[in-house]
Amino acid sequence: MSDLEEELRAIVGTAHLLxxxxxxxxxxxxxxxRFTGSARCVVRPADTAEVAAVVRACATAGVPMVVQGGNTxxxxxxxxxxxxxxxxxxxxxxxEPVDEIEGQVTVGAGVTLEKLQAHARPAGLDVGVDLAxxxxxxxxxxxxxxAGGIRVLRYGSMRDQxxxxxxxxxxxxxxxxxxxxxxxxxxxxxxxLLAGSEGTLAIITRxxxxxxxxxxxxxxxxxxxxxxxxxxxxxxxARGRLSTLAAAEICYPEGMELVRSYGRLPAPxxxxxxxxxxxxxxxxxxxxxxxxxxxxxxxxxEDATVASDVAGRARLWAYRETHTEAINTAGVPTKLxxxxxxxxxxxxxAVLSETVEAVAPGARTILFGHLGxxxxxxxxLDAGEHAEQVTDVVxxxxxxxxxxxxxxxGVGRAKAEWLSLSRSAEEIxxxxxxxxxxxxxxxLNPGVLLPTPADDNVRG
Numbered sequence: 001m002s003d004l005e006e007e008l009r010a011i012v013g014t015a016h017l018l019x020x021x022x023x024x025x026x027x028x029x030x031x032x033x034r035f036t037g038s039a040r041c042v043v044r045p046a047d048t049a050e051v052a053a054v055v056r057a058c059a060t061a062g063v064p065m066v067v068q069g070g071n072t073x074x075x076x077x078x079x080x081x082x083x084x085x086x087x088x089x090x091x092x093x094x095x096e097p098v099d100e101i102e103g104q105v106t107v108g109a110g111v112t113l114e115k116l117q118a119h120a121r122p123a124g125l126d127v128g129v130d131l132a133x134x135x136x137x138x139x140x141x142x143x144x145x146x147a148g149g150i151r152v153l154r155y156g157s158m159r160d161q162x163x164x165x166x167x168x169x170x171x172x173x174x175x176x177x178x179x180x181x182x183x184x185x186x187x188x189x190x191x192x193l194l195a196g197s198e199g200t201l202a203i204i205t206r207x208x209x210x211x212x213x214x215x216x217x218x219x220x221x222x223x224x225x226x227x228x229x230x231x232x233x234x235x236x237x238a239r240g241r242l243s244t245l246a247a248a249e250i251c252y253p254e255g256m257e258l259v260r261s262y263g264r265l266p267a268p269x270x271x272x273x274x275x276x277x278x279x280x281x282x283x284x285x286x287x288x289x290x291x292x293x294x295x296x297x298x299x300x301x302e303d304a305t306v307a308s309d310v311a312g313r314a315r316l317w318a319y320r321e322t323h324t325e326a327i328n329t330a331g332v333p334t335k336l337x338x339x340x341x342x343x344x345x346x347x348x349x350a351v352l353s354e355t356v357e358a359v360a361p362g363a364r365t366i367l368f369g370h371l372g373x374x375x376x377x378x379x380x381l382d383a384g385e386h387a388e389q390v391t392d393v394v395x396x397x398x399x400x401x402x403x404x405x406x407x408x409x410g411v412g413r414a415k416a417e418w419l420s421l422s423r424s425a426e427e428i429x430x431x432x433x434x435x436x437x438x439x440x441x442x443x444l445n446p447g448v449l450l451p452t453p454a455d456d457n458v459r460g
Contacts, residue, residue, distance in 0.1 A: 003061075004057060004058070004061045004063060004085075005017065005019060005041055007057045008041065008043050008054060008057060008085070011043075011045070011050055011053045011054055011057065012043055012044060012045050012046065012050055012054070016043065016044035016045070016046070016091070017041060017042070017043055017044075018041060018042040018043075018044075019041045019042075021038075023042070024038075024039055024041070024042050024086070026071075027039065027042045027068060027071065027079070027086050027088060028079055028080060028086070029079060030071065030073055030074070030076055030078065030079045031071060031072050031073065031074065031133075031328075032074055032328065032332065032333060032335055033328075033332050034076070034332050034333070034334070034335075034387075034414075035075075035076030035079050035412075035413065035414065036079060037079055037080035037081045037082045038080060038082055038083070039066070039080040039083075039084055039085065039086040040063065040080075040083050040084060040085050040086075041085055041086070042085075042086045042088055043085055043086070043087055043088070044088045044090065044091050045087065045089075045091065045092070046091045046092070047092065047094075047108075047205070048092075048166055048168065048174060048205040048206065051087070051089075051092075051168045051203055051205050052168045052172045052173075052174050053172070054085075054087060055087075055168050055169075055170065055171070055172045055203065056171070056172030058085050058443060059170060059171055059172060059441065059443055062441065062443070063083075063084070063085055063443070064083070064084045064085070064442070064443045064444070064446050065084055065085045065086070065087050065203075065443055065444055065445070066078065066079065066080045066081075066084040066085075066086050066087070066199075066445055066448075067087050067089065067144070067199035067203050067444070067445060068086055068087065068088050068089065068141075069089050069090070069109065069110065069137070069138035069140050069141025069142075069144070070090070070112060070133070070136040070137050070138040070141055071136075072133040072136050072137045072141070073141065073145065073409070073410065073412065074335050074337065074409045074412075074414075075335075075337075075406070075409050075410050075411060075412025075413065075414040075415060076412045076413035076414045076448075077145070077198050077199065077410050077411070077412030077413060077414075077445065077448045077449070078141070078199070078412075081413065081446070081447050084446070087203065089108075089109045089110045089138065089140055089141075089203070089205070090110045090138070091110055092108035092109045092110035092111075092140070092205055092206070093108050093110045093111050093115075094107065094108040094111075094206070095107050095108070095111060095115070095116070095119050098119065098120055098123040098125060098211070099180075100123050100124075100125070102180055103125060103210060103211050103212075104163055104180045104208055104209060104210055104211060105119070105120060105125075105208070105209055105211060106164075106178055106180075106206060106207070106208045106209075107119075107139055107206070107207055107209070108139075108140075108205070108206055108207075109138060109139060109140025109141075109143075109204050109205050109206060109207060110138050110139075110140060111138060111139050112134065112135060112136060112137060112138055112139075113127065113129070113130070113131065113133075113134040113135075113137050113138075113139065113142065114134040114135045116139060116209075117130075117134065120211050120214075121214050124213070124214050125211035125212065125213065125214055126211060126212050126213070126214040126215070127161070127209065127211065127212070128151060128154075128155035128156065128160065128161045128209075128210070128211070128212045129142065129147060129148070129149050129151060129152075129155065129157065129158050129161060130149050130150050130151050131147060131148075131149030131150060132149075132150075132321040132324060133324075139207050139209070140204045140205070140207060142158045143158050143159075143162060143165065143194070143195050143204055143207055144194070144195075144196070144197060144198055144199050144204055144410075145158075145196065145198055145408070145409065145410040146158050146159050146195050146196035146408070146410075147408055148370065148373070148375065148407065148408030149370075149408070150247045150249060150280075150370065151246060151247060152370060152372065152373055152375075152408075153245065153246065153247060153248055153370070153372035153373065154245065154246045154247070154282075155212055157408065158195065159192060159195040159196060161209045161210050161211075162191055162192070162195055162207065162208075162209060162210070163180040163181075163191075163208045163209065163210050164177045164178040164179060164180050164191055164207075164208035165177060165178070165191050165194060165204055165206060165207050165208065166178060166204070166205050166206035166207075167194055167202035167203060167204045167205060168202060168203045168205060169201075169202050169438060169439075170201075170202070170438060170439040170441065170443050170444045174205075175190060175202070176206075177190060177191050178206065178208045179208075180208045180210075193434075196410070197449070198410045198411065198412065198445060198448050198449045199444060199445040199448065200435055200439065200444055200445045200448055200449050200450070201434070201435065201438045201439060201444065202438065202444070203444070213284075215244075215246070215282035215283055215284060216284070217282065217283050217284060217285055217286045217287060217308075218246075218280060218281065218282045218283075218287070218308065218313060219280070219281045219286070219287045219288040219291045219306060219307070219308040219313075220278065220279070220280045220281075220306070220307050220308075220312070220313040220316045220317060221278070221279045221280075221291055221295060221304050221305070221306045221316070222268050222276060222277075222278050222304065222305050222316045222319060223276065223277045223278070223279065223295065223301055223302075223303070223304045224268075224269050224271075224273035224275075224276055224301075224302040224303040224304065225273065225274070225275050225276070225277055225300050225301065225302055226273065226274055226275070226300070226302055227274040227275050227346070228250070228275055228345055228346040228349045228350075229346045230274075230275065230300040230302075231250050231275050231277045231300070231371055232342060232345065232346065232371075233298070233299070233300040234277055234279075234298055234300040234301065235248050235277070235342075235371055235372060237294060237297075237298040237300070238279055238294060238298075239372075241290075241293070241294040241297075242279075242281055242287070242290060242291065242294055243283075243290070244281040244282055244283040244287040244290060244291075245279065245280075245281055246280045246281060246282040247278070247279065247280040247370075247372075248277065248278070248279055248370070248371045248372040249277065249278040249279075249320045249368070249369070249370060249371060250275060250276070250277050250278075250368065250369060250370075250371040251275070251276050251278075251319070251320055251323060251367070251368040251369075252274070252275055252276070252349075252366075252367050252368070253272055253273070253274070253275075254364065254365070254366050254367075255323050255326075255327075255366045255367065255368050256268075256272075256276060256319065258323075258326045258327065258330060258366060259318075259319055259322045259323055259326045260319075261326070262322060262325065262326035262329055262330075263318055263322045263326065265318060265319065265322075268305060268316075268319060269303045269305070270303075271303075273302055273303070276319070277371060278316065278317065278319065278320045279291065280313075280317075286308060288306065288308045291306060292306060320368065323366070323368045323377075323379075324377075327366055327379045327381065330381055331381045331382060333366075333379045333380060333381050333383075334379070334380040334383045334387040334390050334391060335377065335378070335379055335380075335409075336377075336378040336379075336380075336391060336394050336395065336405075336415075337375070337376075337377055337378075337406055337407050337408055337409040338375070338376055338378060338394070338395070338398045338403055338404065338405060338406070338407055339373060339374050339375045339376075339398075339403055339404045339407035339408075340374050340376075340398060340401045340402070340403030340404075341374060341401070341402060341403070342374045344374070344401035344402070344403065345374050345376070347401065348376070348397060348398065348401055348403075349367060349376070351397060352365055352367065352378060352394065352397065353365045355393050355394060355397055356380055356383075356390055356393070356394065358393070359386055359389040359390055359392075359393050360380065360382075360383045360384070360386035360387075360389065360390050362382055363380050363381065363382045363383045363384075363386070363390065364380070364381040364382055365378065365379070365380050366379045366380075366381065367379070370407075373407065374403075375407040375408065376407075378394055380394075391414070391415070391418070392418070395415070395418045395421055396421065398421070399421040399422065403422075404422050405418050405419070405421050405422045406422070410449070411448070411449045412448055412449070413447050413448055416447065416448065416449060416450060416451045416452075417451050419449070419450070419451055420451070428450070428451075431449075431450060432450060435450060
């Protein structure tokens with residue numbers, strides 16, 4: 001071992017410094033299997049003090065680091081490009097007691113969303129953000145990428161739940177803001193600065209979150225509609241009529257077919273329809289009647305099936321939540337996570353398949369996403385060597401419609417070259433100044449989020 005590895009081993013213990021390639025392997029490839037690289041080693045600190053010591057050792061040695069939570073990222077931001085020390089936060093799993101008076105809780109960055117949900121619910125509280133990868137996605141990673149998921153319609157993204165955090169800066173300095181005050185007007189909000197920074201400014205080690213009321217009474221409807229325009233009509237009706245609306249998701253026949261084959265699910269309706277919307281309502285009392293009344297009065301509804309029992313709700317959610325698994329089983333997808341104004345959504349959906357086909361003949365485009373935010377997950381299978389061209393043409397279509405090239409997954413390495421499609425030159429310059437102020441040596445997550453200077457105008 002080199003001097004650095006010996007120092008890291010002294011900090012975290014032999015069992016938590018992984019240098020053997022076989023032991024590092026699970027950390028070096030992302031969940032999609034599209035992004036991979038070789039780490040110098042993997043180090044697994046147990047708490048903030050060990051993270052700070054690891055960062056100081058790497059900074060002194062001039063060795064860059066890549067930060068990883070549950071490795072559920074989809075843009076290559078948590079895996080090495082080559083030669084970095086990979087800092088895994090999966091051992092930071094402390095769960096402090098739920099503060100029922102404040103409706104908040106402080107947890108380690110390595111706590112999974114599922115564990116936090118189980119921790120909060122006995123107190124009659126819940127986490128405002130939910131997503132399909134709940135069993136492996138970590139709270140620190142969700143804050144670092146400002147994760148969204150299926151409840152943004154009601155509660156907002158991860159930054160909206162955030163009331164404080166603890167983090168280690170690139171020189172090993174620890175900053176702690178965990179009071180969770182409802183009002184604190186004392187200068188720059190460092191907590192919000194780090195939300196969505198993708199590990200480029202600091203390593204988040206503890207997080208304080210605002211919790212939401214646990215709403216046990218739920219009803220779910222899977223609704224068949226005649227295309228995206230009709231789905232938006234349904235969304236408008238649901239927003240206007242349903243005080244309990246918690247989620248509004250959309251998918252299309254191509255994805256539904258793949259999901260049914262993978263999950264061995266029956267056809268939800270007797271006929272196939274151009275689009276499907278999943279609505280969930282949640283409250284303290286049963287929202288089923290409210291949901292049925294709205295569906296019965298909305299002209300956009302072609303057919304619908306509704307469930308309020310636990311098994312029935314899970315059965316309907318499976319048509320939407322199994323999409324990612326089913327797609328990944330079918331191949332290595334080019335995954336793009338985009339957002340456009342709702343009035344632009346139908347036009348974008350109408351051209352995406354032909355846009356992809358023009359640069360990657362034979363590729364399959366599968367769309368699903370969060371209807372309420374105009375957030376589509378664009379998954380392209382069989383793009384092969386044309387993955388970069390697919391990314392380019394799709395993101396340009398999004399930019400033409402005043403959309404964002406990254407809605408909730410982050411920019412990572414995958415889309416850094418295209419950042420100028422969503423951010424002006426002046427904004428990118430400000431981002432660089434912030435990065436330089438906190439990380440002048442560029443040791444944290446190099447190549448993530450910000451394009452290299454040479455690429456600044458390449459994709460503009």
